[in-house]
Amino acid sequence: MYRERPSTIAHAVVWSSTVTSAEEHRVLPDGCLDLLWAHGRLTVAGPDTVAHLASWRPGTPFVGLRLAAGVGPRVLGLPAHELRDQRVRLDTLWPGAEVRRLSERLAEAPDPGALLEAIAERRLGDAPPADPVVERVASRLGQGAAVGAVAREVGLSARQLHRRSLDAFGYGPKTLARILRLNRALELGRSGTPAADAAYAAGYADQAHLSREARSLTGVTITTLVA
Structure with missing residues (x-):
């Protein structure tokens, strides 16, 4: 089941999904970057130029923060083209110790989506103003x-x-x-x-x-x- 809601961050959406059977999911290009929490890991989905085929295991919950209109690079701290058509573990972009602490908090959070928002808001507070x-x-x-x-x-x-x-x-x-x-x-x-x-x-x-x-x-x- 898929759900989404507008984020407290401008040009962002919080979404979650849990599949009941193993399936291949076609993720369409949309001009966005996603910060993902799944399988106990934080991952970044870069902007796709073509559809990305993802294999999802049954019962696995996914939570994501979809960042549009150039917000993603301000959160992540690097140009979007460096992540084009890629799925990258966050600990390859941010310090490993920081990502481990965030992962521990997400594993215990009653609302991981809200925590992803808080993480992104903190990063945006330290980033240059929106262009x-x-x-x-x-x-x-x-x-x-x-x-x-x-x-x-x-x-x-x-x-x-x-x-x-x-x-x-x-x-x-x-x-x-x-x-x-x-x-x-x-x-x-x-x-x-x-x-x-x-x-x-x-x-x-x-x-x-x-x-x-x-x-x-x-x-x-x-x-x-x-x-």
């Missing part, structure tokens, strides 16, 4: 704005926007725009919007264009994703 340009880029690309138009809005050259996007999101603005557009189409499809209408509303040329992008980014059809 309004990064937040604007994520917002406008998420709304379907063209990359060139976004660059002009925030006063960056194409090269500057690409570099800032690599650090904040893990990939360039064109890749981020493709991922966010597919997620918009999926939200529409899962709410009952016909595929052709969802494709048009999300900014695709037609339904065939949406189908090609879905296969390219996730390896399966849009029908399978919506179902």
Whole structure:
């Protein structure tokens, strides 16, 4: 069973999931970094460029803090592109003794999700302030704005926007725009919007264009994703 709630941290979501049978789960790219607690370990899931297939054992609880809009690099203390398409143990990024203490606290916590939030909030308190340009880029690309138009809005050259996007999101603005557009189409499809209408509303040329992008980014059809 999967549950999520808005975090007390801006642009973040706390989620949890427990599966009842062994299964392979398709994690779709979404432009986010996740701080994960599972199997007694703290792990970081980097920003994916394509769907990631994860094997989950029955009865294993997962708790995560999903960090969007460039928040993840501020929590972790390193550029997002260094974690692109990776799953990394947190003790390879932070001091081992600190991670062991956090793991002990999480193992005893009645609400691990709230503790993950507290850990991230403490790190954000020591990090540089949020970059309004990064937040604007994520917002406008998420709304379907063209990359060139976004660059002009925030006063960056194409090269500057690409570099800032690599650090904040893990990939360039064109890749981020493709991922966010597919997620918009999926939200529409899962709410009952016909595929052709969802494709048009999300900014695709037609339904065939949406189908090609879905296969390219996730390896399966849009029908399978919506179902």
